[in-house]
Amino acid sequence: MDAVRAFMRHPSGMAGLLMLIAVLIVAISAPFVFPESPWEMIGAPFTPPGEDGMWLGGDTLGRDVAAGIAHGARVSLMIGIASALAAVVIGVLVGAVSGYFGGKTDMVLMRLTELFQTVPAFILAILLVAIFNPSLTTIILTIGAVSWPQVARLTRAEFLRLRSREFVEASLCQGESTARIVLGHILPNAMSPILVVGSLTVATAILLESALSFMGLGDPNLMSWGFMIGAGRTVIRTAWWVSVFPGVAILITVLAINLFGEGLSDTLNPRVSRRRA
Amino acid sequence: MSAAMETPVLSVEGLSIALPKGGDRPYAVEDVSFAIGRNQVVCLVGESGSGKSMIAHAILSLLPKGVTVQAGAARVGGQDVTRLTGRELRRLRGGDAAMIFQEPLSSLNPLKRVGRQIEETILVHQNPAPSAAEVAARVQELLIQVGLPNPPVLANSYPFELSGGQRQRVMIAMAMANRPALLVADEPTTALDVTTQRQILHLIDDLRRDRGMGVLMITHDFGVVADIADHVVVMQHGRVVEQGPVEDILRNPQADYTRQLIDAVPQANVAGAQDRRQAPPQLVVEGLRKTFLVKRGWLQPPRRVVAADGVSLTLHEGETLAVVGESGSGKSTLGRMIMRLTEPDDGAIRLNGQDLRQLKGEALRQARRGLQIIFQDPFASLDPRQKVGDAIARGPMAYGTPRAQAMDQARALLARVGLTKTAADRYPHEFSGGQRQRICIARALALSPKVLIADEAVSALDVSIQAQVLELLAELRREMQLAMIFITHDLRIAAEIADRVIVMQKGRIVEEGPTRALFENPREAYTRELLNAIPGRRFFGFAADQGVAL
Numbered sequence: 001m002d003a004v005r006a007f008m009r010h011p012s013g014m015a016g017l018l019m020l021i022a023v024l025i026v027a028i029s030a031p032f033v034f035p036e037s038p039w040e041m042i043g044a045p046f047t048p049p050g051e052d053g054m055w056l057g058g059d060t061l062g063r064d065v066a067a068g069i070a071h072g073a074r075v076s077l078m079i080g081i082a083s084a085l086a087a088v089v090i091g092v093l094v095g096a097v098s099g100y101f102g103g104k105t106d107m108v109l110m111r112l113t114e115l116f117q118t119v120p121a122f123i124l125a126i127l128l129v130a131i132f133n134p135s136l137t138t139i140i141l142t143i144g145a146v147s148w149p150q151v152a153r154l155t156r157a158e159f160l161r162l163r164s165r166e167f168v169e170a171s172l173c174q175g176e177s178t179a180r181i182v183l184g185h186i187l188p189n190a191m192s193p194i195l196v197v198g199s200l201t202v203a204t205a206i207l208l209e210s211a212l213s214f215m216g217l218g219d220p221n222l223m224s225w226g227f228m229i230g231a232g233r234t235v236i237r238t239a240w241w242v243s244v245f246p247g248v249a250i251l252i253t254v255l256a257i258n259l260f261g262e263g264l265s266d267t268l269n270p271r272v273s274r275r276r277a
Numbered sequence: 278m279s280a281a282m283e284t285p286v287l288s289v290e291g292l293s294i295a296l297p298k299g300g301d302r303p304y305a306v307e308d309v310s311f312a313i314g315r316n317q318v319v320c321l322v323g324e325s326g327s328g329k330s331m332i333a334h335a336i337l338s339l340l341p342k343g344v345t346v347q348a349g350a351a352r353v354g355g356q357d358v359t360r361l362t363g364r365e366l367r368r369l370r371g372g373d374a375a376m377i378f379q380e381p382l383s384s385l386n387p388l389k390r391v392g393r394q395i396e397e398t399i400l401v402h403q404n405p406a407p408s409a410a411e412v413a414a415r416v417q418e419l420l421i422q423v424g425l426p427n428p429p430v431l432a433n434s435y436p437f438e439l440s441g442g443q444r445q446r447v448m449i450a451m452a453m454a455n456r457p458a459l460l461v462a463d464e465p466t467t468a469l470d471v472t473t474q475r476q477i478l479h480l481i482d483d484l485r486r487d488r489g490m491g492v493l494m495i496t497h498d499f500g501v502v503a504d505i506a507d508h509v510v511v512m513q514h515g516r517v518v519e520q521g522p523v524e525d526i527l528r529n530p531q532a533d534y535t536r537q538l539i540d541a542v543p544q545a546n547v548a549g550a551q552d553r554r555q556a557p558p559q560l561v562v563e564g565l566r567k568t569f570l571v572k573r574g575w576l577q578p579p580r581r582v583v584a585a586d587g588v589s590l591t592l593h594e595g596e597t598l599a600v601v602g603e604s605g606s607g608k609s610t611l612g613r614m615i616m617r618l619t620e621p622d623d624g625a626i627r628l629n630g631q632d633l634r635q636l637k638g639e640a641l642r643q644a645r646r647g648l649q650i651i652f653q654d655p656f657a658s659l660d661p662r663q664k665v666g667d668a669i670a671r672g673p674m675a676y677g678t679p680r681a682q683a684m685d686q687a688r689a690l691l692a693r694v695g696l697t698k699t700a701a702d703r704y705p706h707e708f709s710g711g712q713r714q715r716i717c718i719a720r721a722l723a724l725s726p727k728v729l730i731a732d733e734a735v736s737a738l739d740v741s742i743q744a745q746v747l748e749l750l751a752e753l754r755r756e757m758q759l760a761m762i763f764i765t766h767d768l769r770i771a772a773e774i775a776d777r778v779i780v781m782q783k784g785r786i787v788e789e790g791p792t793r794a795l796f797e798n799p800r801e802a803y804t805r806e807l808l809n810a811i812p813g814r815r816f817f818g819f820a821a822d823q824g825v826a827l
Binding site: 165166167168169170171172173174175176177180184185188189 | 616618642643645646648649650652654657658659660661662663671672675676717720723724
């Protein structure tokens, strides 16, 4: 509860949270505010913002940009959160095993992690999506697969630090099982930095998904911000609104998550926040 | 003290330091006054939280953010430090007044060679800057003065390559670099072991005599006070309780609090030692060996540190065995090997005849029950996210006791170690160091062990708290028929609690014997050296002074 109260007093963290809530509301209300499919061509192509009942304008085929952004918010947030979750699950598993058992296990797992880190994440993501036909599941798994290494590194470092702490040794002496020591003592104490990195991973995942969709590698059945920018990029000089508004949506969402993550980091790691005070 | 007639080196006048709002008290220190003359050592004594460190920090204007000097002055050579800023303040720090801290490792820059760090202190304060050769010569001279071996090599070393005592000597060399009139030493020997402590105190005393420096020494140990102080200021809750010449305060304390602090100093009186060597053996350690390999670089061979070189010992039922030695003697490793937290290279550990080293998995887990440990640092040995009651109940639960019963036991144990039963539902951060150590004791006892290992279990505590925790341990030992291995660097504590003492040096047992015999009649030179190093001997003395030349 202390952490919650401290977070409430963190100005930029709270700003991020409020922005994030706004994006969430847009995503949730999309089917009610824009009941028709965002793919529906409801007006003339290149309708400027505010005309014809489309207050963010229409795109090259006369689809409502506002509807696209609202429906795209659902896709972006879902992919962002789900793939960050996938990254955290893989990363924590690898990092925990590596950090707790050490030795050869650690060697093998860390070389594997490095292998993933040396290949540029985006190129790897393109490759994976191209191999396994783009769909919601494959995109989530792909983004998860390229984002876990940093979570694994962090978890390993935390586990290394904590496993030699005296309270962990004390629980070992008390006859507690390995599973209980890891899940009951080490993981809860390692959780705050993992939470922070996890929340920031959501932001990078959204950017990755947008970039994939921009290149036409998104799920073809889902309206997404990246796809909208990609579709509008050729007409940016004549119809700027087609790509600028989805771009602003990405900017706001990613900024909100970053602010939120930083606020979380400051409140969960008091040593850092004290330096700022 | 004829020195009092001249301008004092330091005079603190009615100093009050305000804490930020929302603290546990409005002032860190209130209306504190004292003075230090040339060639005088003043000791500021008090328990943690008494505000003594705040005064030291105020004198060099190093108060943390949000903490401000509310009233009064701290004058160094007549100049009020609390009003200084910028250039004048920098000239004072490391120039007229220098400070050394408790933890020498964190006060040195880990990435710079120590010689270079001392040079910087000189260059910052000398105007015009002396030539490089002059500075280098001065650094060598300082390193010799603080008694460091082989100065040219040492100046080229990094802090991590030095021992704790050597680091503190480097800190002192840095402090001495510009011939300060005042040296502020904030618990300079607390992190060091007894023999090093004695050497450092001697060094500070010698340098003070040579240069006529004033020294403000901050400590919680009246043993140190008795050894070095001319004048004593006793503090409690931010106020001065009593001050005066050292002899008056020690022999004839006026305030109850002072008397309590003096009484709490372990006197190295061999108290309840009994010979229990007739009792059947409980724990037998045979020929334990352990060598640590420390990697140094890609091309250099690893450094070999021998922590145990064929250590054998027998602990009898109900016996308390103290293992004493300097840091690096391998005494903590011995305790950790017995607990199987560190894997020995060779040897056997037999608990009730069963060799723990042959056991694995579930059998080891079952055998561990009879063997528990209390660690040194009460802040690191409790899980910050686990309620105290859970921490204690978890052990019995792991061996199949139902939760409700284990929790009842935990509450009863908490009451037994002197805490309230409601403590079970609180988190560790709500407790003080001494209380946490009591919780650790309760946790260790929850499994009703036969053997308890206490690894420097009271070293991190204030002297007065130390005495209480020791007393508790002694009671519990009688009640529960515990055999105990008490690992400590403090011989005073060993004398008070142990039946038998083992002296370790460089991974070997150099002397072993019943407590009284060992204290009255030490056979080995090393043991005598340790006994000599006990702080406060001049005043407190102890039962057996014969054979020990001071």
